Amino acid sequence: MQESAGPVHVAVIMDGNGRWARERGLPRGKGHEAGADSVRAVVRACRDHGVRYLTLYAFSVENWKRPRSEVHGLMQLLRRFMDKEEHLLHEQQIRLRIMGRLEDLPKAVQKKLTRVMEDTAHYDAGQLILALSYGARTEIATAARRIAEKVRARKIDPEEIDESLFGEHLYIPDVPDPDLMIRTSGEMRLSNFMLWQLSYAELYTTPVLWPDFREKQFTEALEAYRLRDRRYGGLSTQPPKEHASC
Ligand code: IPE
Ligand code: IPE
Ligand code: MG
Numbered sequence: 001m002q003e004s005a006g007p008v009h010v011a012v013i014m015d016g017n018g019r020w021a022r023e024r025g026l027p028r029g030k031g032h033e034a035g036a037d038s039v040r041a042v043v044r045a046c047r048d049h050g051v052r053y054l055t056l057y058a059f060s061v062e063n064w065k066r067p068r069s070e071v072h073g074l075m076q077l078l079r080r081f082m083d084k085e086e087h088l089l090h091e092q093q094i095r096l097r098i099m100g101r102l103e104d105l106p107k108a109v110q111k112k113l114t115r116v117m118e119d120t121a122h123y124d125a126g127q128l129i130l131a132l133s134y135g136a137r138t139e140i141a142t143a144a145r146r147i148a149e150k151v152r153a154r155k156i157d158p159e160e161i162d163e164s165l166f167g168e169h170l171y172i173p174d175v176p177d178p179d180l181m182i183r184t185s186g187e188m189r190l191s192n193f194m195l196w197q198l199s200y201a202e203l204y205t206t207p208v209l210w211p212d213f214r215e216k217q218f219t220e221a222l223e224a225y226r227l228r229d230r231r232y233g234g235l236s237t238q239p240p241k242e243h244a245s246c
Contacts, residue, residue, distance in 0.1 A: 007051060047126060057131045096116050178198060
């Protein structure tokens with residue numbers, strides 16, 4: 001089969017940290033720590049494979065329901081991760097962006113992330129987008145509210161509202177839609193992740209738990225993507241497969 005180009009934007013639902021820890025008789029926090037090593041590995045792999053945008057679902061709006069101790073541990077880990085790995089962004093000229101309700105995060109985490117976003121805003125070798133306190137329905141409802149406010153202020157005529165205008169009111173409108181969405185740990189659901197932007201993404205799921213998902217597994221996902229035939233509702237651009245004659 002003809003291979004297509006690699007994805008420009010990869011989005012990942014990093015799932016399975018808790019199960020990884022449980023399998024080893026460890027507290028869930030240890031799974032999240034091991035998951036942070038996978039983040040580092042995948043960021044590096046993106047550079048090597050020419051993936052320009054990497055979006056990582058790190059904390060959903062629904063994840064606030066978890067025990068306070070786990071939420072606290074995740075927020076601390078995020079801060080430590082930024083302290084330890086910020087240099088990687090500078091070395092690789094990667095811009096950090098946040099997608100979600102940044103205002104929900106603890107003040108110290110907000111401050112840290114805002115500073116790193118500002119310091120990396122001019123880089124253009126790639127973008128690392130962290131989905132934090134993110135929910136796709138919240139994002140879509142917020143976009144609808146922003147548009148309604150502009151209609152009320154007579155800045156937008158309702159006739160002008162189309163897919164493109166709507167998309168411009170989402171969190172990070174200048175980023176192209178993901179080409180490939182990877183979910184680890186074998187779950188077959190979107191869990192409120194990028195419902196608008198994933199409309200035509202290729203979906204790839206693997207039973208591998210996130211802390212075990214490293215460069216090798218990422219490369220396998222990219223190989224699977226290259227074999228997909230993206231038709232967007234049209235007809236195949238692939239040459240017809242040869243059928244064995246009966
Ligand atoms: C993903 O791993 C990390 C976050 C959602 C923050 P989980 O913590 O969901 O791990 P499982 O699904 O319980 O194994
Ligand atoms: C999705 O994982 C959210 C993140 C990876 C941050 P969850 O573990 O929260 O999803 P569900 O609860 O299994 O749907
Ligand atoms: Mg999970």
